[in-house]
Every structure is written in structure tokens, then in C-alpha cells.
Amino acid sequence: MANKFDIILFRFFLVWYFIGLILLSFDLVPPWLEWANVVFLISSGLLGIVYFLRSENYLRGVLIVIIIFFMSMGIESFGVHTGLFFGDYTYETDFGFKLIGVPITIGFAWLMVMATSHVLAAPMVSSPAL
Secondary structure (H helix, E strand, O other): OOOHHHHHHHHHHHHHHHHHHHHHHOOOOOHHHOOHHHHHHHHHHHHHHHHHHHHOOHHHHHHHHHHHHHHHHHHHHHHHHHOOOOOOOOOOHHHOOEEOOEEHHHHHHHHHHHHHHHHHHHHHHHOOOO
């Protein structure tokens, strides 16, 4: 059941998303607004965290969040330092504070990716075979 924080976070995310969609679609993002990427990625990750905490028992949800965050950060760091998986790349400073060579916002982004994937895959996995 959604509480007030969940609703406020979701509404904030939707407003931020649609403003960003318009600004990016028409190449209207001014240089002084580049910090907005950090806010978007963290708010999307927070939605992922809320999803896992609400859809599982609390302890299991926390464990899932920790595993996703640290595994994704570890794999991204390994990729940045070795060039494996994703090719040679580096993260610039516009994604915020880095941990082991990877912005923490990337861990938040993976939380949203995994939460969204879970929402989409769960009905297929739990439905009876046709």
C-alpha cells in the first residue's frame, strides 16, 4: 500500500521525467542544468527501492536492493577498469560522486532497471503454462 512518501516521490519523478523529456527532445538543456541527470537517476533509483521494499517483506527487499546496487556498481567498475562487457569507456563528472570509478547514480539507475524488469517479467513467470 502506497504511503504519502511513495506518492510524492512518484509525482516528483513524473514531473521531472516529462520536463526532461521535453528539454532533451528539443535539445533545450542549458549547460547549467546538467546536474538534473543526477536528480533523475537518484529519483528513479529511489522508486526502484520503494518497489522492492513494498513488493517483498522488508528484510528481503533490503537485501535485494543491496545486492542489485553493489553488484551493478561492481560490474560497472570492472567494465570501466578492464574494458570488458561494455568496451572502453569512462564516466564524466556530470553523473555525480564516484565510487570505485563509477558514479553512484549508475547503481540507482540499475535499481530502476531491475525493478521495471521485475514488474514486466513477473506476470510471465507466475502465470500457468499455456
